[in-house]
Amino acid sequence: AQKITQTQPGMFVQEKEAVTLDCTYDTSDPSYGLFWYKQPSSGEMIFLIYQGSYDQQNATEGRYSLNFQKARKSANLVISASQLGDSAMYFCAMREGRGSGGSNYKLTFGKGTLLTVNP
Amino acid sequence: EAGVAQSPRYKIIEKRQSVAFWCNPISGHATLYWYQQILGQGPKLLIQFQNNGVVDDSQLPKDRFSAERLKGVDSTLKIQPAKLEDSAVYLCASSLGVLRNQPQHFGDGTRLSIL
Numbered sequence: 001a002q003k004i005t006q007t008q009p010g011m012f013v014q015e016k017e018a019v020t021l022d023c024t025y026d027t028s029d030p031s032y033g034l035f036w037y038k039q040p041s042s043g044e045m046i047f048l049i050y051q052g053s054y055d056q057q058n059a060t061e062g063r064y065s066l067n068f069q070k071a072r073k074s075a076n077l078v079i080s081a082s083q084l085g086d087s088a089m090y091f092c093a094m095r096e097g098r099g100s101g102g103s104n105y106k107l108t109f110g111k112g113t114l115l116t117v118n119p
Numbered sequence: 120e121a122g123v124a125q126s127p128r129y130k131i132i133e134k135r136q137s138v139a140f141w142c143n144p145i146s147g148h149a150t151l152y153w154y155q156q157i158l159g160q161g162p163k164l165l166i167q168f169q170n171n172g173v174v175d176d177s178q179l180p181k182d183r184f185s186a187e188r189l190k191g192v193d194s195t196l197k198i199q200p201a202k203l204e205d206s207a208v209y210l211c212a213s214s215l216g217v218l219r220n221q222p223q224h225f226g227d228g229t230r231l232s233i234l
Contacts, residue, residue: 004161
């Protein structure tokens with residue numbers, strides 16, 4: 001079974017509008033972390049935001065916020081006031097697992113959503 | 120702070136040849152990762168180092184791929200011999216440690232094309 005599912009291969013949004021990118025995850029580990037990364041066409045992966053499974057509040061970082069619904073196992077990324085520079089691939093990722101001494105936290109990525117911001 | 124450095128940026132080789140990639144992590148980062156990203160997919164972890172020890176190499180095709188991290192800083196990833204299906208972007212990442220909330224920081228990647 002897929003651990004991270006991103007159901008939107010592509011999304012379009014008008015500049016200055018908000019957009020939500022979907023992410024659902026599957027884990028039986030009670031302790032896990034969820035990450036969103038942005039990958040522009042140049043190829044680098046840029047860390048955007050983190051949400052821990054025990055965090056009581058939704059994470060926010062500037063124009064990025066994470067709509068965390070634990071019971072539904074979803075961690076959607078909301079980008080407010082979209083800018084042309086937001087056009088990129090967006091990946092949701094999860095870190096779970098317990099190795100000895102906590103040294104085995106794998107990061108598993110979804111397949112990504114390609115966001116295009118139109119002027 | 121300087122980011123994760125990778126080289127080369129691009130590499131084109133023929134199948135059955137060998138190739139090596141280099142990565143220099145962010146200073147002070149104990150954990151280093153190599154990922155393979157095939158076109159249209161998310162990155163897949165190949166190997167994880169904690170200092171100079173291997174933590175996880177369960178998805179590394181060990182018959183052709185090898186990696187080392189001497190002295191717990193720089194790392195090299197080698198493919199020998201290369202196959203057509205190895206065409207991908209190879210990403211190196213590092214993190215301060217392995218706590219759940221410590222993000223991985225990625226380099227620009229090496230885009231490998233196998234002819």
